[in-house]
Amino acid sequence: MSETIREAWMTEALEAELKRIARDGCVSCEQIQAFAAQHTIEITKMKPFVDCIGLQVFNCRGLCA
Secondary structure (H helix, E strand, O other), X not given: OOOOOOOOOOOHHHHXXXXXXXXXXXXXXXXXXXXXXXXXXOHHHHXXXXXXXXXXXXXOOOOOO
16 A cells, blocks of 8 residues: 655645544545635545545545545
């Protein structure tokens, strides 16, 4: 399994905010979409970000992949 490289835009502040949304280390696809829209992040960048910070996505709709 390859390790996700943390990109410069993946700030500690964004990580902390997304982790606050998470419950038991998980976030929903809907939460990921809303977070991306709120922070003007391309949805396709969210899967690597979530992987990088160690969260799991549930109810995945395949938009990030």
